[in-house]
Amino acid sequence: MSSTSSATLNQYKVIADLSQRMLGEARSQHWGQVIALSQEYTQAVELLKQINQLNDSERLARRQLLTKILEDDAEIRLLAAPELRRLGHILGDIKRQQTVVNAYCSPTYSS
16 A cells, blocks of 8 residues: 555545534534534545545545545435524525615705
8 A cells, every 4th residue: 555545535534523523513513613624624624625536445435534534414405494494584684684774774865
């Protein structure tokens, strides 16, 4: 196993660990932590793009890690959907309040 392919597989492990941590935080509805970890996740994926070389046996290990990463990602998205809808409603309410305030509190100009 070359050091590059070993580094590649280790990077997949880092990404899998980050996705598992993000899932744990999403399950606890700690969305700020999910966002912070997602930034680390993005950086880890960018690093992986630079070192992505594997031999045949490592490809099998990678497949297992990718399956776990994708499963975690799918569950995070399911857990985040209600929170995203809630935030959408809040933003909609704020926009409506702003429209009402602008309509009733806008300065009138007399000629």
